[in-house]
Structure formats: structure tokens, C-alpha cells
Amino acid sequence: MSSPNYSPISSPTLSPVSSSPHSPVISERALSPTPTVVDPTSFVLPDLVSHCPFSLTYHDNGDAVAAESLEWILSFVPHFTPRQVVATHGLQAGELTAYCYNNCSSGRLRVVSDFMNYLFHLDNISDGYLARDAAGLADWVMNAFEWPDAYRQISGKSGGVDEISAAKLARDYWSRCIRDCAPAVQQRFKSSMQMFFQAVHQQAASRTNNVIPDLETYIDMRRDTSGCKPVFDLIEYSLDLELPDEVVEHPVIMALNQGANDLVTWSNDIFSYNVEQSRGDTHNMICIFMAHDGLSLQEAMDRVGDMCKETIETFVKNQAWVPSWGPEIDRDVELYVHGLEEWLVGSLHWSFMTKRYFGNNGPEVKASRVVELLPPRNKN
Numbered sequence: 001m002s003s004p005n006y007s008p009i010s011s012p013t014l015s016p017v018s019s020s021p022h023s024p025v026i027s028e029r030a031l032s033p034t035p036t037v038v039d040p041t042s043f044v045l046p047d048l049v050s051h052c053p054f055s056l057t058y059h060d061n062g063d064a065v066a067a068e069s070l071e072w073i074l075s076f077v078p079h080f081t082p083r084q085v086v087a088t089h090g091l092q093a094g095e096l097t098a099y100c101y102n103n104c105s106s107g108r109l110r111v112v113s114d115f116m117n118y119l120f121h122l123d124n125i126s127d128g129y130l131a132r133d134a135a136g137l138a139d140w141v142m143n144a145f146e147w148p149d150a151y152r153q154i155s156g157k158s159g160g161v162d163e164i165s166a167a168k169l170a171r172d173y174w175s176r177c178i179r180d181c182a183p184a185v186q187q188r189f190k191s192s193m194q195m196f197f198q199a200v201h202q203q204a205a206s207r208t209n210n211v212i213p214d215l216e217t218y219i220d221m222r223r224d225t226s227g228c229k230p231v232f233d234l235i236e237y238s239l240d241l242e243l244p245d246e247v248v249e250h251p252v253i254m255a256l257n258q259g260a261n262d263l264v265t266w267s268n269d270i271f272s273y274n275v276e277q278s279r280g281d282t283h284n285m286i287c288i289f290m291a292h293d294g295l296s297l298q299e300a301m302d303r304v305g306d307m308c309k310e311t312i313e314t315f316v317k318n319q320a321w322v323p324s325w326g327p328e329i330d331r332d333v334e335l336y337v338h339g340l341e342e343w344l345v346g347s348l349h350w351s352f353m354t355k356r357y358f359g360n361n362g363p364e365v366k367a368s369r370v371v372e373l374l375p376p377r378n379k380n
Contacts (some may be wrong), residue, residue: 040297045369046305048267052312054345059098061106066094069113073121076169090355093117099346100231101339104238108180112234114173119227122166134204138197140164144171145190148178182242185233192229199224203283212282212291219262222285226268228261228343235339241332244325252321253333259315260340264347266308270301271351274358278374312344 059065074080074088097113104112122141143154144167151163151171178186199221206213213221223229236243247253269285276284282291289300319337324330351357352366365371 040373042370042372043298043301045270045365045371046302046308047369048270048305048308048312049348049366051309052345052348053316054341056099056345056349057102057342059102059104059106059109061109062095062098062102065106065109065113066092066098068110069094069097069117072114072172073117073169076165076172077121079165087355088117091117091120092350092354093120095353096346096350099350100342101235101238102342102346103335103338108238108240111173111177112231112238115177115234116231118169118173119231121169123227134197134201137164137166138194138201140167141170141197142190142194143167145174145193147171148175177237180240181237182240184242184245185236188248189230189233189237192233195224196227196230207281207283210282212288214292215285215288218283218285218288222265222269223258223261226261226265228264232257232260232340232343235336235343239332239335239339241336243332243336244329247325247329247333250323252318252323253337255318256315256322256337256340259311259318260343263308263311263315263344266304266311267348267351270304270308271357273301274371274374275356279377315340315344 070089070093074085077084080088093116094113097109097116101109101112139154140163143152144163148171151167181189202221203225205211235241266285273284273286276282277287285304286297286300289295289303290297293300293303295303322333322337325333352362354362358365358371
């Protein structure tokens with residue numbers, strides 16, 4: 001039993017500068033008066049998979065549910081180009097869901113899988129629609145969550161406007177979710193989605209103005225833009241739970257939730273960096289350390305990797321301090337925290353399975369951890 005006076009350990013936000021094992025060592029005598037700086041052509045990923053102590057598990061019916069969910073999302077986007085259809089297949093969002101929600105019924109897995117596909121769809125359109133009208137897209141989607149049975153005109157919008165596909169997808173998913181989703185979980189989910197849209201709006205403004213935020217600002221924003229908060233709410237839904245507010249708001253549970261969010265988010269910045277740098281996107285922790293701290297690419301990779309490893313270690317330490325609320329609630333809390341564990345390990349392994357970050361080279365990159373830098377994309 002833990003002490004009620006224990007203060008949970010927060011995720012690290014800063015790590016001391018350490019020399020990288022992958023950084024070249026140059027003797028002082030070898031330096032010329034005007035050394036030539038050569039841009040890197042590759043970098044080495046930190047070994048986060050080996051550092052994660054949790055076992056990887058896959059839902060027994062994961063493949064079948066993933067296929068159904070993929071068919072669902074594609075049925076709502078007939079305007080997709082063949083290239084977008086291939087990318088959606090290669091994403092494997094349903095498989096990610098089967099790793100992270102492997103202990104629920106197939107019916108609930110399908111609902112969560114649909115939302116996972118939908119969340120990636122929102123992320124994919126964020127550079128377009130959200131950059132032009134983030135508030136407008138949020139209004140459409142949140143209106144669908146408020147009125148799941150049928151479309152109702154949004155206050156302030158003129159009549160006769162057709163509902164956009166992002167709202168239709170949200171309504172279709174949400175109308176099925178709320179059939180057996182506990183009221184408190186529904187409210188938490190909608191609140192998390194509202195924070196998601198607010199943060200993505202802020203992110204879109206930074207990108208438009210070519211602003212690289214400072215580390216603390218970025219971390220706060222990224223905890224919402226990652227989409228982890230609503231998908232963690234769905235851990236409760238998937239297992240038919242409704243944790244009391246006193247549990248959800250307890251400092252230890254909040255620290256575990258934030259730690260899982262940080263690990264998933266910061267490791268994603270590592271895995272997605274190559275694709276993002278090729279298209280000139282600087283909304284990434286690697287870019288922040290390079291821009292504000294003057295680190296090299298490999299040094300920034302290692303810095304964020306160390307932060308991820310510390311976050312995993314802190315998560316494990318905080319697990320030992322989960323208090324007791326009685327046998328019934330303790331069982332639900334144990335299931336919820338185990339769901340966070342599944343997200344830590346599942347997201348790390350999935351990042352090398354999806355085609356989103358390393359194309360067809362995921363298994364090779366996972367083994368060697370060496371990533372060849374992509375050339376800049378032609379924006380024309």
C-alpha cells in the first residue's frame with residue numbers, strides 16, 4: 001500500500017547533455033582552422049523497444065477487425081486518390097488498435113479501431129483543412145458528437161450546407177460508441193477531443209508562421225495534438241469501465257496517464273522525423289533541440305531517446321504507488337493501467353510495422369536502427 005503523501009514522479013522534460021555514442025570523436029590536432037561541416041546522410045534511432053519492459057500482445061480477432069475497420073474508413077472517402085488508398089492500407093491503424101486494446105470484445109475493438117482510423121484521417125488532413133479553418137472543422141466534428149443521431153445545422157452557419165465527410169465519419173463512429181459507453185467516459189472523451197482541436201489549431205498557426213516553439217510550449221501542445229487523451233479514454237470504453245472522478249484525478253493516475261502520453265508522443269517524434277524533415281515540417285521535438293539548443297541531428301535523437309527511456313522508467317516507478325480504493329475499483333484501475341502499458345509497448349513495435357514512417361523497410365530499420373535521410377520533397 002502506498003503512502004497517501006507520495007508525490008508521483010513527472011515525466012522528464014529536460015535531460016543533461018551527454019555525448020552521443022554515435023557522434024564522431026575528432027582529435028584536437030586533426031582540426032583545421034576552417035573545418036568543413038558535412039550534413040549527415042543518416043542517423044541512428046535510440047533503442048526504445050529493448051528498454052520497454054512490457055510484453056507485446058495481439059487481440060485474437062485483431063486481423064479480421066482491422067480489415068473491417070479499413071473497409072469502413074475507405075467507404076467514407078471515395079474521393080481518395082489511389083496513392084491515398086495505398087497509404088491508408090499501409091497505415092495499419094487497425095493493427096495498432098489490436099495491440100493496444102487486446103483484452104476487449106471484438107465488437108468494442110471494432111469501435112475503437114474505427115476511431116483510430118478516423119484520428120489518423122484527421123491528422124492527415126490537418127495540414128490542409130485545419131490550416132485553412134481549424135475552428136470550422138472542430139465545429140463540424142464536435143457537432144456530430146453532440147448530435148449523434150442525425151445532422152443538425154451548426155449555430156451561425158447558413159442553411160443548405162452539406163455535412164462534410166469528417167463529420168459524417170465522426171457521427172457514424174460515435175453513434176455506435178455511445179450505445180454502451182459509460183456517461184462519464186463519454187464526457188471525458190468529448191472534452192479530450194475539444195482540447196485536441198484547440199491544440200491542433202495552435203499547431204497549424206505555428207506551422208503557417210514558421211514558428212518553432214520552445215520546449216515547454218511544445219510539450220504542452222503535443223500532449224493534446226497527439227490524440228493520446230481521447231484514445232486513453234477509450235481504454236475505459238473497451239473494457240466496459242467507468243472510473244470515478246476521484247481515481248481519474250488522483251495525482252498518481254494522472255502521472256501514469258501523462259507518462260504514457262509522453263512516451264507515445266516523444267517516440268513518435270523520433271520515428272516520424274525522417275518523413276517530416278523531408279517535407280519541411282519542424283513541429284517535432286528533434287527540430288526544437290536542434291534549433292534552440294544547437295544540437296546535431298544525432299545528439300537531438302539521443303536526447304529525446306534518453307527522455308523516452310526516463311519516461312518508461314518513471315512510469316514503472318509510479319505504478320508501485322497506485323493507491324487502493326477498495327477491491328472493485330482496484331480491479332478496474334489495474335485494468336486501466338494495464339491498458340496504458342499496452343499502449344507503451346504496442347506503439348513502439350507498431351511504428352516499425354506501419355508503412356507510415358519507414359515504408360517497406362520497417363523490419364530492417366528495427367534491427368539496425370539506422371535510418372537513411374530522405375531528400376526534400378518537391379512541393380510543386
